Amino acid sequence: MRSLLVTNIGELVTGDPAWGQGPLGIRRNAALVIDDRRVEWIGRAVDAPAADARLDADGAAVLPGFVDSHSHLVFAGDRSAEFSARMAGQPYTGGGIRTTVGATRAADDEQLRANVARLRNEALRQGTTTMEIKSGYGLSVADEARSLRIAREFSVETTFLGAHVVPAEYSDRTDDYVSLVCGPMLTAACGAGARWIDVFCERGAFDADHSRAILTVGADAGLGVRVHANQLGEGPGVQLAVELNAASADHCTHLSADDIGALAGSSTVATLLPGAEFSTRSPYPPARALIDAGATVALATDCNPGSSYTSSMPFCIALAVREMAMTPAEAVFAATRGGAAALRRGDVGHLTVGARGDLVVLDAPSHVHLAYRPGVPLITTVVLNGELI
Numbered sequence: 001m002r003s004l005l006v007t008n009i010g011e012l013v014t015g016d017p018a019w020g021q022g023p024l025g026i027r028r029n030a031a032l033v034i035d036d037r038r039v040e041w042i043g044r045a046v047d048a049p050a051a052d053a054r055l056d057a058d059g060a061a062v063l064p065g066f067v068d069s070h071s072h073l074v075f076a077g078d079r080s081a082e083f084s085a086r087m088a089g090q091p092y093t094g095g096g097i098r099t100t101v102g103a104t105r106a107a108d109d110e111q112l113r114a115n116v117a118r119l120r121n122e123a124l125r126q127g128t129t130t131m132e133i134k135s136g137y138g139l140s141v142a143d144e145a146r147s148l149r150i151a152r153e154f155s156v157e158t159t160f161l162g163a164h165v166v167p168a169e170y171s172d173r174t175d176d177y178v179s180l181v182c183g184p185m186l187t188a189a190c191g192a193g194a195r196w197i198d199v200f201c202e203r204g205a206f207d208a209d210h211s212r213a214i215l216t217v218g219a220d221a222g223l224g225v226r227v228h229a230n231q232l233g234e235g236p237g238v239q240l241a242v243e244l245n246a247a248s249a250d251h252c253t254h255l256s257a258d259d260i261g262a263l264a265g266s267s268t269v270a271t272l273l274p275g276a277e278f279s280t281r282s283p284y285p286p287a288r289a290l291i292d293a294g295a296t297v298a299l300a301t302d303c304n305p306g307s308s309y310t311s312s313m314p315f316c317i318a319l320a321v322r323e324m325a326m327t328p329a330e331a332v333f334a335a336t337r338g339g340a341a342a343l344r345r346g347d348v349g350h351l352t353v354g355a356r357g358d359l360v361v362l363d364a365p366s367h368v369h370l371a372y373r374p375g376v377p378l379i380t381t382v383v384l385n386g387e388l389i
């Protein structure tokens with residue numbers, strides 16, 4: 001494989017304080033070489049060695065590719081009418097998930113695959129080089145397995161979310177549906193290559209006992225644990241995530257002081273999804289309190305057709321800075337290193353020697369511009385696994 005020299009980097013965000021200045025480990029007038037898909041060399045641009053190919057950053061900022069650790073890309077249909085109604089004052093309840101389940105079951109494989117490809121490419125153009133993808137709009141054994149097989153064509157970070165909601169045909173039979181999820185559906189999900197298991201632990205979805213049962217049996221089957229927790233109100237999700245040593249508790253919109261303390265004292269990452277609060281006109285999660293308490297925070301898009309139809313990590317960074325009192329450095333860290341921690345990955349989310357060759361070049365001299373210039377397409381170049389995209 002050809003080696004790639006990226007040089008004349010005005011601001012290199014390594015993502016590791018040991019490799020540069022400040023919490024983002026920033027180096028000035030830097031260069032790096034990617035060889036065999038890995039960062040092989042980092043140093044001053046004037047000392048840069050030769051390589052097979054050369055990318056001149058012309059003084060711009062270079063960052064690790066974004067790690068989006070929470071998305072729901074396998075679906076069909078559109079819920080713009082629901083969004084419009086919500087913006088006219090109707091509350092968000094999560095019930096629209098069943099609308100997407102109907103459309104997803106009715107779609108053929110090619111339609112689902114094309115939709116994932118479209119959104120994955122959209123995210124890639126905006127700098128996302130690692131993307132977790134959940135199932136959760138099939139909710140039958142065959143449809144969940146199909147969703148995971150298609151997701152697996154686009155990412156190794158696939159998550160079984162059979163416990164998204166109780167499907168209509170199991171209304172008033174939640175115990176039966178949980179048995180299905182824990183039995184044949186889990187077996188099929190493992191066969192389809194799932195790496196993670198997730199539960200929507202929320203009033204109107206799955207309570208603490210059901211969520212614990214599903215996550216425990218998933219962990220016993222070898223899957224990593226993640227939890228949709230405390231999105232619509234305070235609830236048991238965050239404490240359950242910490243109890244089960246989940247990689248991530250996602251949303252964390254409504255947290256008690258105990259929840260914040262539990263996250264801060266654990267290895268469970270608090271994954272914040274401000275696109276959901278934006279799109280449901282809800283209060284934002286208490287990022288400042290989490291960070292000040294010492295919790296590890298990630299930012300992700302929650303890309304889905306109902307409550308957060310954005311694939312843009314730069315948009316989430318801008319929201320986190322403007323609406324959640326995070327500094328630009330904290331937001332960039334959360335969108336890279338934080339996401340990697342939420343997926344328990346050490347090879348992505350940073351640019352140090354040995355890391356995977358995933359990076360973005362901005363049309364800007366500093367990472368601060370991601371929040372300073374919201375809504376502007378600042379990602380000019382993406383390198384994925386050492387290859388220019």
Ligand SMILES: [Zn+2]
Binds near residue numbers: 070072302
């Ligand atoms: Zn979600």
